[in-house]
Amino acid sequence: MLSAMAGWGPAMVSTTPATRAPATADPGPLRPPWSARALIAAGLLVAAVAVTWLTFWWIGLSPASLAAGLDDTARLLRRMWPPDLPRAGDVAWMIVETLLIAVAGTGLAALASVPLAFVAARTHKGPRRLRPPARAVIVLTRAVPTLAFAILFVRIFGLGPLAGALAVAVHSVGMIAKLLTDAVEEADPVPAEAARACGAGEVQVAVSSVLPRVFPALAGIVLYRLDINIRASAVLGVVGAGGIGVALQTALGSLNYHRAAGIICVIVVLVLLLELLSVTVRRTVLRPTVRRRTASRTSRRDLVGRDTGAAGRTAGDTTGTAALPGGRAPHDVGWDRGRVLRVAGAIATGVVFLVSLWSLDPDPGRLSGAWPNLRAVLTGMWPPAFSGDLLMAVLESLLMALGAAAVGAACGLVLALLTAVNTTPWRPLSAMVRVLLVVVRGIPDLVYALLFVAALGLGPYAGFLALWISSTALAAKFFADSLEQLDPLPHEALTSVGARRWQAFAAGIWPQFVPSFTGNGLFVADLALRESVVLGIAGAGGVGYLMQESIATLRYDTTAAIVIAIAVVVYAIETLARIARRHLL
């Protein structure tokens, strides 16, 4: 069937009229007219290429010098072999410690993020004046680094896991709420409108019709943030909270690379398990929702005016194997395996979260003396000390972050297409790339910086390459996840009428993917700016270096100025992403 239809391919990908009237005279290549959507997408692409070019020029990229330095990198890698593990008991304790803090922090952040995201979403129909403050909170919590929060909370709660978990929680709110806002905006508005038409209040609409729809995305985001928080637990060393990141930092600080390699192996295994959990959870939670969502989407696009119940049937009828009716009828709310699993999973998650909260061991006695300490820190931040050097450093970091994000997004896209189940050319390859990405993510930025510093010497080039690698891993992860959440029907429909692989991709997947590609791409730029601490490690300066220096030397007025500058830039990127999404979605 496929081979017989292959000849029809070009007609298939253009538009439906062509397939409907194949017998009439050749209408020539059909093209949709230029639209704002295409112009915006092309504009962003041009901007990305221009920024990348500017960055390459700025850092004086020269592949030849990288190739010439690879011997030194190889020698350094050889010195990391063989990995050496700490005692098994120590490892187990470090893992438990890390997991408890990361789970408590991520859980608290998730609880705070859900209402924030609903209020900040463009689709929110409640009081409008709540939206700007909600967005401001999201941007600010993202712009202020975990380290700054950690120092603030140490002043309030003293050294220990509580300060660490709270610092992690506040910083995570920014990312979880931001990605969840995007998911809420992308969710099909029809059920929410239906619920509203029946007189449901905003909270009822959110809980009953929007939350179930964005739940798979929320689960994915929270698990990914947990992954980030486990890897970022090095920061927690600052607050005396311990964990595996501190052991890694100590090993690298004392140049004990065998030990560092051993700890990295442990982290990679942890992250791999988490990725496995994430995939399983998303598949368990995702399946029924995808069917419901795709059914109602079809109704919105093609069957305007008909009721949704009929749409579900129509979708099932027209698209062959893709949307055969699920295991149970829509009115059946009995217990099946999936529901048991979901409820059991929810209860288990709740129990783990409560245990982790209990492990934080808050000391109420400390709170009484907290206010003078907090006031001392906050008054030290005022007035923010802006300077020309600082703005220059922000600009430099922004340029390198945008460049690294642009190149990282391009590489990440390729890897994501290989990883996502609906685009991968070969399933085993998908699994292999996924594992590779986890390994790349599990290795800390500091190690990449060391490898490139050995090859290239200190400076922006080594820093840029380290940032590029972490951007690639981030982008690949985001892109693969959102590719898997796409509506599978157009792709399957095209495949079923004989479109070739790339044709089905170009017409069935890519147009749907452009909005989240743009949004996630810009978000990677935003993350890269805040991860630009790695530039300081490699001697490339930038705002991350200044931030660390100002915190180390207690120049909180400088810290405040840096945070304000980063917040403004992050807000600008976010606004750009919002405008782009509004036109692309």
Place this chain on the structure above:
Amino acid sequence: MFRKSALGVVAAGAAIALLSACGAGPGSTRGASADGGGSDELVFAAIPSEQSDNLEASFAPIVSALEKDLGVPVRFQAVTSNAAVVEAQVAKRVDIAVYGAFSYYLARSRADVEPVAVPLAAPGGEPGAYAYGVTRGDDTSIASLKDVAGKDVCFTDPGSTTGYLQPLASLREAGVDVDKDVKSVFTHGHDTAVASLLAGDCDIAFVGDVFIDQLLPARGQLKPGQVTKVWTSPLIPGPPIVVGTWLPQDTRDKIVKTVTGLTAAGAASAGLCKGSEIKGPKNWGHYADAPACTLGASTAWTFVTATDATYQPIARICEITKAEVCTSGG
């Protein structure tokens, strides 16, 4: 349609990017062309400390003195990780570096480097620093290191000589086993160690002398009587200026001559830090309040020559403590 135009743009952009790769941008480094430390440029790297507000500015007088005496440009690199500096030296891509005494102890077995000079805090003083053990002013339960058993201890960082290794060795010699007898907390900073002590997170904190004697009181973070000094360490070697032995002998000699010939006040009168002079601290004798330049992160008066033997105390500390950070392979 979109895809086609996108491909065109990508192709054009890639071509531009590749062409532009030939030109050098303002941030470009010397790269691999000068592999092995050719004499066209020297790279000077340092790590920020709690003592310096602006690392690059505090090293600027030394850098310009070196440029003048050696006749080659010296590029300063501020780096936040001692591992990165050591690895860059292993790969012979950093010619001159300043890092902690313990970092030097770790680097000496890996990179072809030697210490040439060490900062002197005040005229007529000894090169090096002391570690203090301090308790809260109202706490009289600790009078000497023996009393530390059973208490909570704030150290700064596992890689710090003053804030961890030397106190660890002295505690061991006083019969206190840190692994068994005390609960230890790493605060990752000398100032945070003192703050944690005052907040009650630990009963004794081990920190560098300069923080108790000068920096924290000057910043208003420590008022008289808030802490009591109960222990002073033997002299601990200061952070060395380390140069690569791949540099020609006469270059290394010139570097030593330049840095040991500098004094903070002399550099100021030679105009090495116009506009950013500081006032000499009280312990500079009759140079107190005289205009001076900052010489490195620790505001030194001058530098004196050092050799590998200067750092023998660190090896001895490692012998006593058998600390895990000392025994790293690599």
